[in-house]
Amino acid sequence: MDLKTIKAHKISQDEYKEILKILNREPNLLELGIISAMWSEHCSYKSSKKYLQGFPTKAPYVIQGPGENAGVIDIGDNLAAVFKIESHNHPSFIEPFAGAATGVGGIVRDVFTMGARVVALMNSLKFGNIHDKEAGKYQKYLVKGVVNGIAHYGNCMGIPTIGGECSFDECFNGNILVNAFALGICKKEDIFYAKAEGKGNLIIYAGSKTGRDGLGGAVMASDSFNEENKSLRPTVQIGDPFSQKLLMEACLELFKSDCIIGIQDMGAAGLTSSSFEMAGRSGSGMKLYLDKVPTREKGMNPYELMLSESQERMLICAKRGYEKKVLEIFKKWNLDAVVIGEVNDSGKMELFWHDELVGDIPIAPLSEKAPILDRPINKPKYLDQIKDYEFKLKENVQDIFIKMLQNENINDKSYIYEQFDSSVQTNTLKADGALGASAIWIKENNSALSIGIECNSRLNYIDPKKGAVLAVANAGRKVACTGAKPLAITDCLNYGNPENEEVMWQFAKGCEGIKEACRTLNTPVVSGNVSLYNQSKDLNIYPSPTIVNVGLLKDANKLLKSAFINSNTSIYLLGKTYKEFSGSLVSKIQDNVVKGNLKDFDFEAELKLWKFLEQACDQEILECANSVGVGGIAMTLAKMCAISCVGLNLKTSFNDKALLFEESPTRAIVGVKNEANFLKLIDSMGIPFFKLGQTTKEEKFILDDISLDLKELKKIYFSNFREMLL
Template identity: 55%
Template sequence: MTPQPIENISEVLKRHKLSLEDYEQIKKILAREPNLLEIAIFSAMWSEHCSYKSSKKYLKGFPTQAPWVIQGPGENAGVIDIGQGYGAVFKIESHNHPSFIEPHAGASTGVGGIMRDIFTMGARPIANLNSIRFGEAHRKDAIGSKHRHLLAGVVAGIGDYGNCMGVPTIGGECSFEACYNGNILVNAFTLGIAPCDEIFYGRAEGVGNPVIYVGSKTGADGLGGAVMSSDSFTQDSKSLRPTVQIGDPFSEKLLLEACLELFKKDLIVGIQDMGAAGLSSSSFEMAGRAGSGMVLHLDKVPMREAGLGPYELMLSESQERMLICAKKGCEQEVIAIFEKWELDVAIIGAVSDSGKMELFWYGEKCAEIPVAELSENAPILDRPIKRPAYLDVCRQTHYQGSTKAEQEIFEILLGSLDVCDKSWIYSQYDNSVGTNTIISSAQGDGSVIRVKENDSFLAMSVCCPVRYCYLDPKEGAKIAVALAGRNCALRGARVFGISDCLNFGNPENPEVMWQFKEATDGIKEACKALNTPVVSGNVSLYNQTDGQDIYPTPTIVAVGTIKSAEHIIKAGLQKSGNLLVLLGEIQSEFGGSLIQKMLTHQCTGTPPTLNLQRELALWRLLEQAAIEGLIVAAKDINKGGLAIAAAKMALITEMGVAIKSPFYQASQKLERENIFSQSQSCVLAEVTPDHLSKLTALAQTHQIPLCVLGEVRPPQDGISIDTIQLDISKAKEIYFQSFATQLDLV
């Protein structure tokens, strides 16, 4: 192969987001001048999205191992042992940039992509979650209109793809902050179930084993997607629409069923989704993990349009495609399965022992790249870090209390976009398909699904307290891990692991890299203390538009197991006459709180402190109380504090509540407002009177303070919290109608 000289190399490098230093490194690796195709492959594989070149340094040190961890980071998804020979396979991933450019297509292909990561490992997807974040959609101007459009498109995209696939979306979170005006976040999570001894991995080994392309045909959509997702936005980013893939959930459903049929037979060595960077990433990663080489004949790739060449075929991010390394001699059986499901299938190459990726186009070699140098030895950057100057300014201003009465504050918080019911969103998702959903979006912060295969239950929750992460990235990330895990513990689960999606601004900004370092340090500290290994994850950088970075947003999903249906704790109040107790201790902690946001429109001060040992003790208390049947319902003290927690528990099941907090008769107004404080490791629990003494003793054993606050009342008694009095009908109106009213939704 004799490379053709490239004219205007500077322009080519600029277009592919490569530096002159990168170009010199490429020449050194190849020992010659690269051609355009090779430059494009290096560009995609060395992009931030694929190589993690800015973040890899800080990802080292995550706790990733435990006796129950079957597979940690490094594969398509993580796997934990959930008993009786079955594993839960799960991961969260971002599709932020594509969703901002084209919300419906970006969100739907994000869901499709994460589901492929799960079933490519041999698992049938059984549950989806999502974390979506928008700018100031409530504004009555161009920004508000833009984000209402983005919200509608993203929600429709998530619902359309998940519903068509027959996978229930059982939970999620949605928030609105000015920092996302230029960059929305769409993080999608899927969990699947597979036998522990039937997990499949993305490897291509065994000289002569055939490499088989399956799924949909390749088109020109998604070209440059990985590179686009590794760059900041400007006001001209609408021109990037061609880099957004178009999904077809019906094709993916066929692909899912075909793959699951394939996995029942001993026909393949490995399998990999063609995600970011398409055929480039799947082929290089499969060969790289095994230390192999590969020969690909690109003219054999199924194409859906004329005029495609090696460049387009290697870089296209067309959806619903897989690359398989089959066992030699099994080719026809593999082909027969995919033809049965009316999917494209073609043998496009074979595994070699050369250690190189050799690409051919109608018999002529068009590229040759050492696999390890590209897939395993991508550049790792040591970017400068700097503590942000804004932190000193934030620390100088603290919430000083409000002149508004607690009643007025309560109604403002209850109707805020952060708190109010978001059924406009989750009603577009099928949360019951499969008949395994036990607790979904409308019923509590932590969702629960039944695992028919071993007659157990899984709890899962996704969250990130972004305002805390802005004020203190390390403490905020610790709280994110604790919140996600606590929401599972509230359902009675033992938490076994997390998946993270680390959304940050421009890594070329030293202050952003400082935020990233601090957040990863916080995750490491929390996961070690809480014994929740990180089994999978994703990094999304360059969430910046016109120089404005998003808040640090390390989104965490926790997953835990519940052995019996009798051990599941509900979120809504259950029976009049039951007692309401506070587990934990509320302090005056208002930095980054909802009351501060709604009343002062600021994000200042310091976030609440988190005692990880006390947090773990609370989890163990909740788990043991669930096993002994001591707690009927529970909710953590989160956005809006004790007052909002009590109100939401009442509104879920339309019950009344009467509470007198420890701050009821305080002389200072700010102290009385502690009912809106968001202290950590605090839970409001419903307990029957005859179980109070046992729960008190258990709390003492775990050294968790317990205080009786009041009781559950019939709905006609309304909501009574200190001086707050609100009848149920008015509370329902505020809580259930505010979202659509504020956003002009129909």
């Protein structure tokens, strides 16, 4: 095969030599395309697999860890929560509406493929500088397109989008991040897996017809943006949420029929990945008759059929003799369903086109010989240049407070969250786009699942390992602040170009941090995704591991709110303030720098805080709780005040008023309704605390030297972001 064709498929010379050994011959174009997709970064994790080994993945309540479509945990009463987060970064930058919409569609399929009804969606979004003279206009276009796409898909499917996080930095000017999370609920015995086993069992294609959209998507997602590949719209899939709604209902009905062995959605690399993964997990072989695949475009060939990433499609392994029942279910839901092959024990993937064998690939060797790269790593040179930094407040404390409140990284994002239907299905207990974790009600046993999402890219830029630790801890703390017990995480590891040895060092350290934090905090990783090549020209994004923690509150009636409720409530700050300005928002706003050294993390203090919040919730001694995050206690209190419409009159013990904006971890703001029991419990646990004051009837926000009418504070907080996008 000519070098130009091999290079076009992103196959290296060493990889091509390995292909020749596996096949004992030259591949044809179809086979090369299939192997290219399976060995792409997106599908094979060839750069990252080395560092993913050793993630803590087990706990008594973990039913399914990494390796399936989604992770599964036991939530009691024979119920299971199924969840995962995944990226759709490159497609969303190329075509924001379609890219973001199909990102939601893909993660929804990952969850309902496991047998669960999807009950909640969330997202983590990173955009560039919307104030930049050159990039700002396009970034605003991206924000609007991405949000519209997410809202369109989730709303049309009738799945609530109950929260998320959104931030802005110029490092994302050339490569935004769109990470989509989905969670579903099912009975433990109803969990299904992606397998194809049993000689003679049939392979059924179900769902929408196949088109040419999405061709090469997995390979595109495994490359950085540059002048050569900037026109990539044909690789972005087009989604149809109404078809997916039908597909989900058909699959959930199918799962009750006892007709199938396994099922897999056709995601990245389409029919290629789904067929190879199902057969590979089962140690089976498979015959596929590609001319039987339903198509919506004329003249499609085997190469296009195997690599198309058309949406809303499933591959099913059905028990022989039950295929008629399977086809009838999909016909009822007005969806295509066709027998396109069968399972055998050959260990090969045999592809036929009008009875002619056009592809013959051994399955196990293709999986086992998939490249695992040992890329060189090197500590980034910039780290030595940014470590010496000491923040000093140069402006009047009230002025910097207002500047921070106006900033797009603090300002209310109701423009985004109002587009999402958060109450459909009537399970949503808490859908905060600004404060803490979100929560859904489990009607079957009156428990609640709390979901916290976290990704602070600045902290990961300063220290990729400690930044990743903080992401895990912060996501768990958000969950703990609802009164729930943090149980497990799913992660989406967004990094730059792995061919850059400094990026690989960042990735390696990020994985070390996640392993250490999950192991020490007892929150195993049950699913996840790696997204590399997030680079445009020579600009790599900041390391951005997105962490989602899912926790359980056994009595949904006790769920803690994140904002104040009443006047005359005592307000306490829990945890130590260490003068942590490294990577802080105030240093970015005042000095326009991302610098500093992160302190070592105190896991024991974090676990104590989680335990206190869980017990305080159970004893019903708190009115509200909120993790102190970006912008420090000043921004945390300001948001709680604006959202609750309750005034504050508080005083800290800080001599240096800059400490109002520093970002020490392991802290929470709590409103106390039973002060005697609160003091007794917190004293017994040895957690540092300080009484700030009380909520008031007076419509004022007073915090040390900061004083603002509540109406003015709300005006600044609620109006600026929408105006920025005009």
